[in-house]
Amino acid sequence: MKRFKTTKGLIGIVLLLAIALIAILGPMIIPPEASTAMDMHARRSPPTLIHLFGTDQLGRDLMFRVILGARTSLEIAVSAVVMSVVLGLPLGLISGYFGGLTDNVLMRLVDTLLAFPALLLALTISAVLGPNLQNTIIAIGVAFTPYLARIIRGEALRVAQMPYVEAARSSGTTDIMIMGRHVLPNILPAVIVQGTISLAFAILAEAGLSFLGLGTQPPAASWGLMIQASRDQLDIAPWTAIVPGLAVALTVLGLNMFGDVLRDILDPRAK
Amino acid sequence: MKDIVSVDHLRVEFATDSGPVVGVEDVSFTIAPGETLCVVGESGSGKSVTSLSLMRLVEFGGGAITAGALNFVRADGSTLDVAAAPPEIMGQVRGNEIGMIFQEPMTALNPVFTIERQLTDGLMLHKGLNQPAATARALELLRSVRIPEPERRLKQYPHELSGGMRQRVVIAMAMACEPKLLIADEPTTALDVTIQAEILALINRLKRENGMAVLFITHDMAVVAQMADRVVVMYRGKIVETGTVQQIFEAPREDYTKSLLAAVPKLGEMKGKAAPERMRLIGDEAARATQTAPEPREPQVLLEVRNLTTRFPVKGGILRRTVAQVHAVEDVSFTLNVGETLALVGESGCGKSSCGRSILRLIEPASGEVWIAGRDIGALNRRDLRRARADMQMVFQDPFASLNPYRRLKAQVAEPLQNFGLASGAELEARVLQLFDKVQLPRDFMNRFPHELSGGQRQRVAIARALAVNPKLIVADEAVSALDVSVQAQVLNLMMDLQEDLGLSYLFISHDIAVVERVAHHVGVMYLGRIVEIGPRAAVFDNPTHPYTRSLLSAVPIADPRNRRFADDLNFKPITSPIFPLGHQPAPSLYDQIAPAHYVLRA
């Protein structure tokens, strides 16, 4: 059993490291032209020795595009999750620690926001702001914030009721100090776990947004965009969908595996 | 007569990530028909593993019986080795020939099924009864465990019943098929003392009426003394000693048994003694003279509480408006002298914890005054209150939750000192060292994290943290309740030493009346938010006057097999709800003085 979990965690970490390396190093090694160069003799070429992952309808090499897409996807996902944590952490912390009226008002707002499907909210924000890379980040970041705030609030509420917080208060520790020394360190594991899982959702959301044309815009390479482009040629060139789909799947799988193991390690209640 | 159970060299192992771990080994004992065998031990002794093995339930917890035999004489007279029995046979034995009851009555019943369904399914399975016959039998069972309004209970769900009633239902379930053996695994540990007394009396009566054998698992020597015919003492998975209850209590052979018995306070043993006494600990006599004559001290009031009242809102509706109030503390007044201990005793929900927290203003009281060392705590603003907290500290019940798992112990003990700017740098370090010495913890523990310590050690750290700012008052809220009895005795002795050395005053909040008898100078008995009786310890224990004090004292099990109290059916008055509608004006607490400093609430 432990072996299964260790293996799962190891696979997750290896996957993530590999993808992160590709996303960071890939664009440095591969000349930017390589991904936009059109091989007119090999349009919709299946995987061959020249084009390992095949080519798309314009004869562009799918391997190069998937590597460049990794960077776009990860950049958007990481920035969006960082944004939602930065917004959601103070909101949830204050709400959960102080409770009372502040909590009632803030959580009523968060509950309202939760009635909006995250993807719908992100699509709408992106459409209103005008779709581009930066606005995609904002759209996903804002859409995820209520979820983060809810979870962090629950954790803060739990920790705020622990005897060690009461002990700190009864020995004259100020609220700010209690939040910093006692509450924050104890909710951090849950935030990290939730952040990892949110990253997986953010990757999926970015792919969905771009797939609908309301995320990353061409000619930038993005996994969602690549899958969209493959729609009209599924019969004749299924690899144009499978290659970017697999890229999304492996990244999200890596994040989920890592997140599961992280949860087991960091969050004893989930055991 | 032939033994109904004979366990022979039982060995149980648990599969873990780091290989098999032995749960119990070389355990052998027998139970005769109609006999109560108590298996007693502290946490981790393997007593529960033993009982679960007899039902072959240990397998569901990842354990396996790897050696030994568990012979059980079945209803038809044949002998079955439970260790080797196939699942179908075990299905016939469980619940039919062996009944079992567990520790947690709050979770032992399936929350989404009615009482009727849970009582009848075993009957229909084992006895082949149809639904009406099973329901009739279920009703009969509820009557036999003396549940009020049994017809109504059948249609109710578990959450509609109190903890005591639920445990009666669990017992009724175990008794449904008239088993020849009842296994009771810590059946009263989670219950209040009066309900414990009722349940123990009930088990005794059922055993007598049905000629059934009982295997009773407990950690509580006082309960053993009350219940057992014979006793098995276990320690770390092995049997230490076996004997009749008289042998074990009056002539224990093994050191472990002796130390276990020594640490148990015996209600009534303080009769005629004026001052509290340290707990007995084997091998610890030399540490300090048992009886240091208390210096006659001019009584000087440290804490004075006047008409303290605390209420909690019960919220309801969309706007979360207050719809009712819990009257947690109701018009409570008392004084506590410098260097003395006042114990507040009572059952769960009586308001003793809320009272302690209200005094420290960890919760805000609704009205009343609290004076500590001549200062009105209730009138302080936020800033002054923070400063005043140096005078009053608290030690909490749960040693696992009262320390921040992510901070080194050094930092946690130093925190109060830093808060008040009392020390910094090298001086801070030195002060923390002193504190660790004071609570008798090795100095190198300073750099450890809480999870590296045992429960008793953590509680010492919590005490060190409370002592850091040289407080005058310590509120100890069930501070030793979660500890094993020998560790409990050590921590209590430490607290008494500190009181003597530092002149500390304790507000000692506890449900354990035998402990309170040993450590308290004064005792206040709480019931439904009020103090119903308060006075010097000797006066309250020797001359309990309020009816609630009397029933409470009569329900405490005494660690002496010659003084048994739970033979006949007991029925204490159930505690009513402290919830009242908004605007309810309760009567003030008025007291009769029946002896010097001994007050009893007027009815």
Added chain:
Amino acid sequence: MTLPAGQYRPAGSPHAGLPMTYILNRLLSVTLTLFLITLVTFAVTNILPGDVAMMIMGTQSNPEALTGLRESLGLNDPLLVQYGHWVGGMVSGNWGDSLIFKKPILGLLGQKIVASAIIVVLSMAIALALAVPLGVWAAVHRDKWQDNVSSSAALLGVSLPDFFWGIVMILVFARWLGWFPSSGFVEPSVDPLGALQRAFLPSLALGLGLMAHLTRMTRSTMTGILSQEFIRVARAKGLAERTVIWRYALANAIGPVITIAGLQIGYLFGSIIVMESLFGYTGMGWLTYQALLNRDLPLIQDTVFVIAAVVMLTNLAVDLLYVVIDPRIRLG
């Protein structure tokens, strides 16, 4: 201060029916939330930076047309007035006209919401039918190979974007096997079987992703329940393991699982935007997408509002269902 759960509850069993005050409270709460939903919708679509008229017509459009559009949409009014117009219109049944479809929005919505309801219900049914047995199976064989297999499959399921499942469905079932039409929508009242056929593939694609999630949730809920004392008590009664798991334990798990499934309704209403567009299935998701793509502001506002309101009301329904299922839930 910790009150033992359920100890101080007011008299009266929930089975006596939902008390009037409870229903009134819930209605009041629903109204308040609906009001907040209109605020959020309006804020997201109007307060964000950017000229709405230009957003609709594009930056190259001529100034007169822009002015005309501003006038007709009331964009020159103060925001509060615009908001008042919008909410007032909805309350009085005048939901305005769609710019791209040139039709009253209310009629459009009524038609499309039925189409999407088919997909949402169907995919939820598929997901639950598969996830509950699988999750229970994994929990019963916790930490054994069965658990690992089921966990791995579920993990893989949650890791693939659901539109990827959609593409696979189209390829396999529509193009290669030809069992189902790959796209389109017909009115259920015209051709019920055809409507179901066309809803099936998108529902299956959505259901598979959802199933993976619900399997994980069922497993963890069941694992928690199986470790509780009343399960041990049931075994000690001699009940067969079958009964213990499929009656005693599952009866307790069904409430939490339904709650979790209910929360996924929101996720489904997000996913149908992608899935309906992929399958050319003209429901709410498709309509929302068209509105967003063409910057049809009145339609965007109304669809976003309606979806949020439907999600909120479904969650409310699930809450009420829970009260019926679980005798422990305290009302009020």
